[in-house]
Amino acid sequence: MRKLWQKRQKDNIPVRLDKRALYALAALLFLSQLPHVLHLPIWVSAIGVGIVALKLVAHHKNSAAINAVLSPIGMTAIALGGAILVRMHYGYFLGRDPCVAFLFILVSAKFAEVRKSSDSTLLLCLAGFLLLTQYFYSQSILSALITLPAVLALGNALAVIRDSTNAPSTKNNIRMVGKLLLQGAPLAALLFVVFPRLPGPLWSLPDDAAGTTGLSDSMAPGSIGNLSRSDAVAFRVEFNGPPPPAAERYWRGPVMSQFDGREWTIEKHSRKIRVSNTFAKEDIHYTVMMQPTQQRWLFALDHPASLPMSDTADPADGRTLAHLTYDLQLKSAEPVTQVMRYVQKSSLSREFEPPSRPSAKLTLLSGKNPQTVAFATKLRANSRSNKDYADAVLRHFNKENFHYTLQPSLLGDNPVDEFLFSTRNGFCEHYASAYVVLLRAAGIPARVVTGYLGGEMNGNYMIVRQSDAHAWAEAYLNGRWVRYDPTGAVAPARVDTNMAAALGAGEPIPLMARQGNAWLKRLKLSIDEMNHDWQRLVVNFNNESQYKIWEKLGLPKLKLWQITIAVLFITALWCLAVLGFPLVGSGAKTLEDKLWYRYVKMLGRLGVSRKPTETPNEFIDRASIQLAHVPMIRTLGDDLVRLRFEKPDKKTSGLISVIKRGLHKLYFYSMMHRYSASRP
């Protein structure tokens, strides 16, 4: 009698993608595109998402116009056009942003021309790669979490593509992928700790001309004021010990010595000096975690008493991340393009003795601001010494009606004159600039130091933001450089507390710099703390931290091959524990079952794998249709079914030898046609 319940004829390997697979792939693509939409130009997102949506529409509506767009020719045109547009938009091509944008378009173009299931495997890899590229932009917890749905969709798409006609429901697939991920998590954690790390990034991305906010190599009236309106984090600091008092939190950055009457700039070529030449005592130790600035300066509390070192490097190996210039700037050889961690020591004194006398250039004025020069000459004549004069200028700022504000009046051709004698309102750069000009006019070598003043403790670390940006003055008096902060003379609260405390009402203070403890600020601070830990513990985990953990656990230092073997062993044990010990040897207890599983394995090698719940007859039917060109599948399968399920009798032993011979033949066949068999 015919086996009626096997009505569903399992058809051949699906050549065309069916609806289910198409939707699974589309879901995967949308979810992989999602994180990129946040940073890509809107037209790139529109093209990428649009093509995917169009492909779905084309599946339902057979329109000639849509098909033309989705044809290989149309897609080639879009890819080429996309490349040109990307080049035009960014102005260059080989860089993170343009390359990711181009990949974004290419992946959707690939989706549009997916026809066969083999295409979809390639698409899965591409989508996975696209998903990874979002880590070029951010490695925060949020960006890790945002990829999770895409990973689940990837697993679902894999399961659906494998056999879309008989794939289990999406819910089951997701559950299965989730389970696999959870089972894999301990292994990933183990490999995270022990897998050998490359010292340094695997690739180095070419600079993108990203408009990162931060201090730069010049300072004009208004430049720091603008910077102070940003909440962005400049760097975070962990102190070994208590943090310094608020008034000592001067983070030294670019030092400006050249003045054109309006704008201060750094000296192009400043000599390197050795650290010992600063004769500094080491007051405070800390670790800075700096955000990328695309600039070469590193920041240290005024003034640095060591060279910055990688926090995980061996102190003995002496590799430093930057050098010290004679005006005490820390400059690295390369611009800081990614988050950087370094250990730094500082001396908290207000003054230091330079290795050599400053050059005469440090008293140069541009010839502008005549009123200021006249005022300085008069004031100097009334002072007994240079030091008295410097204090007198501070007193002048304090006594007269000067105003500290984020919104100063605009200044004309003689900005210092206008500021000192008419507008009298300004932000720190106005005061620092005017102060240095006044000192120089009296013949005292002086310069402007920019950097950050302040920092807010959040848990066990300090956040320094762009809103803490500051400028102050340094004067050469009695053979030493001394820090003067004229802003403190006008608004003492700026130094003792922060900018918000010093500014009046109605100033455009950014949220995170405001006084008080609004819930939004508190929430942002706790998120920042979480991300900081993530950055410290996960993203920055490298070969040195690995070695430290190894040491902390008291494990002997093993050779690479020993670690490899240990990891392989633990991995194998874990796989056994997860997959179940009975699966070893396919769980076959009897000879009959062993023969059967050999048969299943061989057919699997030929390209037809058995689903666990598939009955032997269903499997044999499917295999003999899909592998119609392979002889003996049907007869051998039927013999096996008879052997396994019929009542054993005298003929059984004969049947066994027939089956064994058949299996040998099939084995040879499968070895001969291993790669061609599944493609009739």
Add this chain to the structure above:
Amino acid sequence: MINTAQTLPVDNQGDISLVLAQLETILMGKREQLELSVACMLAKGHLLIEDVPGTGKTTLAQALGVSMGLKWNRVQFTSDLLPADIVGVSIFNSQTQAFDFREGPIFTSVLLADEINRAPPKAQSALLEAMEERQISVDGHTYDLPQEFFVIATQNPVEQLGAYPLPESQLDRFLVGIALGYPDPATERALMQAGDKRSLISKLKPVASAEQIEQWSADSQQTHISDSIYDYIQALLLRSREGGSGLSSRAGLSLVRLSKSIAYIDNRNHVLPDDVQRAFPALAGHRLTGRVSTGNAAAMEILNSVPSP
């Protein structure tokens, strides 16, 4: 006094495929349900059909009875049904000065118990007791029911006012639970063209007999089951119990019997995993959730999570 089944002459050498072929002319497009019903009969179980009215439950019972050459009866269960209405009653005979037992409709071979969940529990349990014991006790006398006693009970899928859902322990007594469902459009058209069911059934000829059914039933249970199939059945039972209340051992035993009958109907002397997979939803559905419609999905979920041997 035993009511023997009314046996009718058999046309030809009985063959199950003949029975099925004849049944299929009456219930078109329901081959799977028909095979399961016959398998249920051979496994000496009773059949529960859950469906809306008008899908052919009565026709199935009638056609089965006639084709098998068995007597059949129908009881419509109502809220005022008394046990005596099913079983029968003793009446005083003034001439013999004794009580005569007047048999109820239960004394038949195929009994259609229509809308069983409409009757109060007392009436239900009278029937269910008879199903299990295959005998009736009235006034201290015991009356045996025919060997091939087979109950087809129907229940409405929708919970309604005045319905008494069968408790789980009693659902367990039905070996197979199926739904007939609406026919597909082509079959429905053919049904309309075929004309009156009643006249079609009246033209049916018996193609088997009570003795033959008895023989088939005994033979079917001789079907061989290999150890791996027993393992499979046990794995299914265990899996069903993982989420709390699962299938009983009686259900396991029934699964073995039903799988054997299904293999026998398919002309095999051994059970294949395919037989178990066919038997399982029909057997487990109503036991797992109390409803065939929802239970089938639950049963399929179990089937889809246990590897086949």
